[in-house]
Amino acid sequence: MVTNTVEFPYRRSLGPVIGTFVAALARGQILGVRSGERVLCPPLEYDPDTGAATSGEFVAVGPVGTVRSWTWVGEPSDRHPLDRPFAFALIQLDGAGTSLLHAVDAGGEGAMRTGLRVVPRFRAEPKGHTGDLAYFVPEGAETTDAGVVDGAALSPVAGGEPGVVLEPVETMEFWSSLTYREALSAASERYARSLLAGRLLGQRCPTCGKVYVPPRDFCAIDGIPLGEGDDLALPDRGVITNFTIVTPVKYPGQKETEPFVRVSVLLDAPDGQLSESGSALMGLQPVVDVTNEEVRVGMRVEAVWLPEAERNTDELGNRGWGSTSGALTGWRPTGEQDLSVERYIDRVF
Ligand SMILES: [Zn+2]
Incomplete structure (x- = not known):
């Protein structure tokens, strides 16, 4: 719930x-x-x-x-x-x-x-x-x-x-x-449990090979149901393929007051190799240990997990592109050499 x-x-x-x-x-x-x-x-x-x-x-x-x-x-x-x-x-x-x-x-x-x-x-x-x-x-x-x-x-x-x-x-x-309460789907519950355990869980469509994160129990491209058997653990490393710097305007209940960045992270392939098309992308992710100005497409990043005792999935719903709120602090640069921008420039998802 x-x-x-x-x-x-x-x-x-x-x-x-x-x-x-x-x-x-x-x-x-x-x-x-x-x-x-x-x-x-x-x-x-x-x-x-x-x-x-x-x-x-x-x-x-x-x-x-x-x-x-x-x-x-x-x-x-x-x-x-x-x-x-x-x-x-x-x-x-x-x-x-x-x-x-x-x-x-x-x-x-x-x-x-x-x-x-x-x-x-x-x-x-x-x-x-x-x-x-x-x-x-x-x-x-x-x-x-x-x-x-x-x-x-x-x-x-x-x-x-x-x-x-x-x-x-x-x-x-x-x-x-x-205020309303929403029951998590079976796939979202599996994703929530994996976050609490410090793992990213995705799901691969056996027909088109696309990997979704979090698992959704269906492939949006093929229109077919997927199941727990299609789940797979994903590396918590990847590459920034897109980013947005958000400059907050004043609004009631505001938490952020300074400009902040949100990035799209294309995760490495399940076997740990550099990802190619068909790999999982997590959207709207926060970053740590890097200034807004330093963030760039092609930057290699890794997840920074909260201590296990502090993790929660209170804000996790059934929608979105892979919320990690409550489980990750954000993504930090690995220090590895950037990947070519051209490789990701036309990529949206
Ligand atoms: Zn598919």
Whole structure:
């Protein structure tokens, strides 16, 4: 199993309706918008039943609401609104005709029920974000969270009068994050085990003779399945056939700050001879003991393995061109004479 996380920040514009809703949250108040006979909360630009534009007339709702439906989250992730077990609930605020999806900090699953009366808790230091409405608690419950307050502790807009006018919040920063677990294929598991043992494992197609690393259990050229019987150990030496110097731009979660190089390493043949076409190539490999400027096509390199106790395959997935992350520190020059550039100049894989 490997755990993958895909995450990125983005900024969204809120528009006049949600923007006003968010502006009110920063002041400890929840607004709905009038649409015909009813009030929609959360407010929307269009009535979900008819598609007609809503009135633009904002109405304060709540602060007390009724749980209409709920589900218990026993093991919150780090992206959930609370770091302790809580309920996601549809909450119909008093005065609203629709329900708002939000979190309820009930203290325990046994305290949750449909019909439960709940009150909102707001961030003591609002940021102009939907998260300023932190969560709901059962009416009358004590709040021990230092960062949240009752709405009255902020500065509510004039007491629930219809036609509330606020300057809308225009944009909001979001952090999108998805974590998922992926089962390694049988071939990837064999590759992972070999890395932990300090060996590079490849696979040779009996039809075309091409050697793949890591093994994939199929030949992409012939379209045939391969198996464990086609696996073979490969030398951890080779030649650089391509390289890229990456100059990092600033991005969230950045680890590299200085320009770094990634190289393609054509491994020596399984019998230890210099490789020819059909041999295995590992892409996007790091280098050690050599500056970016010194890296060149034709340079002979060898793998630098991490000490066995420190090796891991945490970042190994089923894709890619031979990740060695967690097993190798990188590839260092052997000091042997370079091979001819012409030999590799037209080679991609
Ligand atoms: Zn083949």
